[in-house]
Each structure stands twice: as structure tokens, then as C-alpha cells.
Amino acid sequence: MKRREFIVLTGVGAASTTLLSGCGNPENALIPALIPDDTYTPGIDYWKASTCALCSAGCGILVRTRERAANKIEGNPLHPVNKGALCARGQAGLQVLYNPDRVKGPMKRSGERGSGQFESISWDEAAKILVDRLADIRAKNGQASVAFSLGNTSNVNRIAAEHFMSSFGSERFISAPVSSDHDDLLFNGTGQRAVFDIANATYLLSFGARFLETWQSPVMYSLAYGEFRRGKNRRRGKFVMIEPRMSTTAANADEWLPAAIGTEGLLALAIAQVIIREKLTPNPVSPNVANGTLDEFAPEKTEADINLPAEKIVRIAREFAASERPLAIAGGAAALGDGESIRAVHFLNKLVGNLNMPGGVFEVEQFDPLAKLGTGKPIKWAPLSEKDGYEGGGSALLIHGMNPVFHSPQMTDRINAFQFIVSFSPFIDETTQLADLILPDHSYLESWDIQAATAHHTVWHADLRALQPTPTPYAAIASPAISPEFDTKQTADVLIDVSRQLGQPLPFESSEECVRKAVSEVRRAFGQAAEISDEDWKSLLESGVMTGDSKPSGSTSGLESAKAGDQPLAISTGEPKPSNDAYPFFVLAYEHAALGYGDHANLPWLQELPDPLTSVLWGSWVEINPKTAASLHIEDGDLVEVKTADGSLRLPAVLFPAIRPDVIAMPYGQGHTAYGQYAKGRGVNPATIAGPYWDAKKRFGVRASVAKAAGEAKLVRFGTSLPEKIDTPR
Ligand code: SF4
Known part of the structure; x- marks a missing residue:
């Protein structure tokens, strides 16, 4: 008999149970408080390391728990991306965990599809339905009739999904149909990433990139911006923002230039033309650019389209080129269209020669030791297309981390055409409402995960007597901060279980084992022994981060080879749709x-x-x-x-x-x-x-x-009294 069971059977336990019997299972709360176990002392805070999942930046977090409840999230100071800082979204992660609208256990549809009527079932029944339906669909229509749609999800879930689909025999992975991905455009889909050294730039030209709010890695770039503006022993950098509407990021700029929407690429080329014609670049410019082929983009010829005076464009070009470490970035409105504006903006970086230089653009090679845990087969991600979900064809869609019915309501019919839809969402969102089976995932604070990447910082190297870009490979480990609140399961564990029942076991037994194997791969990549001792494992879960050697990288190949800017003639700036009286x-x-x-x-x-x-x-x-x-x-x-x-x-x-x-x-x-x-x-x-x-x-x-329009608006603003006409403010 365990110590706790003994206490329950004594007079103290029995009396307490009687007194508190109106409160559900009071012994669950009372007994640990009386007899703490090894990992829990009442009144003491415990901090658990995890990774924020509220955007793709993947900041490291520490979750404060007390009495086995999470009550605060802070940034993990050891994490190289956010260094202890956190944004408002990250703080709100507790409301993902304790949200009253979470799906509290597996459910199957009980009414018409889309009616939102579901009934609770056990995990055993849920797994049986999934196994039977998938086996049936495969037998009748072949493996390819099953598709897995994965959006924002953990690496552990992604790896499990890859293995699950591979052993099932289907290659139909569906991703969000993102067009004009920033890094794919710059690196032609090689998987490399661009990291921008805002901290060490001296002049920042942002074409629509709202880096203080939403762009790429807002906490990392907000910290860098702090350095850029008031770094110790540094001159205050100048920041110019170009976008048609002033965002919070633009409100922080020294200058806001509301260029005509859709002309961001044109403006970048106009600036480039000035830099070339006035020979402001220290770098050799390739002949096909120098011979005047950019002249058609001269500010004097494009000012009307851009809707900014030519003199202002010329001034910005001179300031940019004359600055010690100029940097141009693109996002937001400048990232719309076919991506040509992003290339045009990046051409400015090539012109001023800041690639892989302090204060410039770093080309980051993929550090992906987790690839070894995958199936070894390349995954062919396809956007959801007209062919997906064919009526009566006997097809199945497994969907995780995506809500296409909300984000693209035009896709609803295509999703609905799948004969069998399984959602792993922890919430009944618009897509999950169409599901036949809901297998709710844990929240990220209850899950295992691991991320591996390379952080890039510029540091002063005394030996080299210079600022040097210094990449640091790292891995961040997320372990469950608290026990599951509800009867949910991490999706990877569901797939492991279902694969076993389908006779195709996955190469790991649990999410935790997947993370342990991934840690071994990371340790190998860091030149350490793959095996990890229990003590090291415990301290790794506490710190949440392991880092490899940081080495100054200096300039590298890749983008560097294009330093002189060989490709500007391929850039076109796109044409916004012409003015239209009906839609002005x-x-x-x-x-x-x-x-x-x-x-x-x-x-x-x-x-x-x-x-x-x-x-x-x-x-x-x-x-x-x-x-x-x-x-x-x-x-x-x-x-x-x-x-x-x-x-x-x-x-x-x-x-x-x-x-x-x-x-x-x-x-x-x-x-x-x-x-x-x-x-x-x-x-x-x-x-x-x-x-x-x-x-x-x-x-x-x-x-x-x-x-x-006729009718009353519902507009709620902070710090103002509500207009009387608002009948239901919330
Ligand atoms: S930027 Fe904010 S939302 Fe994104 S991962 Fe970091 S803390 Fe989370």
C-alpha cells in the first residue's frame, strides 16, 4: 500500500473526505498538501521550461506552477532567441491552458455535419473508430485517399505524423498554401533563413516589416531594436518605415513614408538607381546594372507612381548608402504580390554589401538534427487544392494546427467533400465543427516538444578586434509544465497508438521518447555522447535549452556571392489593380x-x-x-x-x-x-x-x-465612455 492510500484510510483521511465530499474529489487537493511528494511542496513555486507556441518565433518560456497549477509565464533567460523577454501573446498562453472552451475529451459527431453536435466517447472507442475508418478507406480507395493537413504544430507531432503517413502508405501532406514565403524567395527554397542584424545596423529601412509587432520574431527584433536605438557606446540608429498605413512599428520610426501601396519594390529600385548613378556603393556593381538599365526606375521618373517627391527618395538613398551599416527589410504590404518587392528590397542590401556582415543580413544554414528522426523520405507538401476532398470518393482528412474554413472560407466546400474528417484541435473552431471525430491535442503547456535552430548574434571578438556574426546552434526542450487539465492526449501519442493498432508501429513509444531520441541527435551534432545521464536529463528539462559552440562566421558563401547584385534585372515590381470607379x-x-x-x-x-x-x-x-x-x-x-x-x-x-x-x-x-x-x-x-x-x-x-450603412456600429475603445448607441458592447 502506498503512503497516500494509507492516509486516506486513517481517521484523518476519512473525516476530511466526509467533510469535503461536496467538492468532487477533495483528497486530490488535500492529500498532496498534507503529505508532499518529492516534486511538490505546497506554497513553493516550481518553474518548468517550455516553448511558446503562440507564433512561429518559438521563444523559450518558464512556466511558474504552484499547487500543481500554472499561474505565470515568463521568458526563459537562457533561450538565445528571446533572452528572458516575452510579448503579450506569450503571456496569454495560460488562457490556452485554462480556456473554458477547450475540448475536454475525444468526441464523435452526433448530429448533421457542421451542426456542432458531438458526443463524448472514450479514447479506446475513438482509436477504434479511427483505425476502422482508415483501414476501410484504404481498402476501398487506396492509401492516397488519406491526407494529413498540418499547420502550426510541434516538431514531435510533425515527426509522428510523417511516420504515421509513411507507414500508412500515403504521401498526401497538405500545408497552408502560403505564397511568397520571405526566405524561400531569397534563397530559392533551399531551406536557409535570413536573420537581420537590426541591433548593429546604423540605418534601418523597413518596407512594411512590422518587426516590433508581428513580423518574423517580434521579441527577438524588439530586443535588437532597443540595442539599435540606445545600445551602450553606440550612436542612435536612424529608422525609416515605408508603409501605406502607420503601424505601431512605424509610430516608433524617425520617419514614416506613406508610399503608394504596391510600389514598395519600385521605391527600392528607385533608391538603388540613385545609389548606382551617384556611385554611392563601395562594392563593384555588375556591368548589366551599371550600364544604366535601372534608369527607368530613377526617382524623377517614378515619383508620381510612388507618390513621394523625388528629392525625398534621393535623400533617403544618400542617407542609406552613407550610413556605416545600413540595412533594408521587407514585410507586410511589401510582401504582397508575387514577392518581387522582397527581392527588390533585398537588392539594396546587396548593393551596400551588408550580407553576412555586422548590422546586415545573415544567411542562416539549417541546423536540423531532428531530420534524422523523420522517415528519411522527402515530404511533398502540397497546398489544399481543387483536387482535395472529392465527393463520394471515400477520402479522409486528418487535420492539425490549421483552420482553413475560417482563414479561407472559400475552401469550406472542399473540406466538406472529404468523407471522413478527423480534427486534433483542442478547440471547436470552424474546421473542427465539420469533423466526424475530434481527438483533442494537449495544450502546448502540457506537451513534449523540441526545437533546433541556429541563433545569430553579432558579438565583439577581442582576438579578431572586430564585431563578428556569431551563429550558435541550439535546441530548446519543452516538457509538460503541468499534468493534463482534461482528458486530452498529445497528438503524437495518439498516432503512435493508432499505428500500433494498424500493425505499423512507429519508431518511438511516446512523445517523451521521441524528444529523448531527438536530444541524442542534438548531442551528437554538438560533439557530445549521444546518451544522456538521468542527472543531465533532469537539468536539461530545468534549463530548457542546450547550445552548441558559438564560432564567429565572418562572411560566407551563398548570398555573399551575390554581393555585387547580379540579379536586379529579374526584378519587376508588379502592378496593383488599376483604379476603378466602382472600387476606388x-x-x-x-x-x-x-x-x-x-x-x-x-x-x-x-x-x-x-x-x-x-x-x-x-x-x-x-x-x-x-x-x-x-x-x-x-x-x-x-x-x-x-x-x-x-x-x-x-x-x-x-x-x-x-x-x-x-x-x-x-x-x-x-x-x-x-x-x-x-x-x-x-x-x-x-x-x-x-x-x-x-x-x-x-x-x-x-x-x-x-x-x-444603416444601423448601429459596435465599437469599443479603451479609455472612452461607450457611445450610447452601443447596445451590446461585448
Ligand atoms: S514572439 Fe511572442 S508569441 Fe511569438 S513565440 Fe515569442 S513570446 Fe510567443
């Missing part, structure tokens, strides 16, 4: 700083966070320049109708002076028709009229009309 305005739909593209709309802390520039919370809005609004007789807070060729939305107008008069802007994030009590029925979904966030080509130059 451009629509800029942008990522909400807190809610992202809507995946965090179910977290009340983030709903409660006012947008820094408009102070709007808990809803949608459209930003309109006051001059434009006056011409349309629209006042601040009015309900307006925004129409594009794809449809229309009605939402409140916010008169916003820092936006071009020919542009209206609205954040993604709201407009859910499911996804729990905090997200559902709030605001509108811009994807219905401006395209899904992942489709950069479709979103380029979308045009709209805007007009005052």
Missing part, C-alpha cells in the same frame, strides 16, 4: 498585433488588449483617412459597408489620420462563427472580401468601395 480604394488587411490572424481570438486577455493606435478592443474596425471619410460623409464610429469583388462586410469606421487617403485598412483576427465564447460572433472576417492571409498574390491590390 485599396484594401490593406493586416495581422492584428495581439490576435494574429484570428488564432488567438479565443483568449480574453488578448481581446482586452487595446490596439495601440486606435485603442479599439473586442471587435473589428476599418481605418479611413479623415479627408476620405469627409468626402463620403462618414464620421468616426459610423457603421460602414466595405465592398470588394468578392463580397461585402459591415463594420465600424475609425477615422485614422495616419493612412493614405486611397487606402482603407482593417485587421484580421475577428469574425469567427465558432471557436468558443470569446471569439464567436465578434466582428468580421476580412478573409471573406480580401482573401486569406496566406495568399499574398490574391491580396495584392484588392480594391474596395466604402459607404455609410
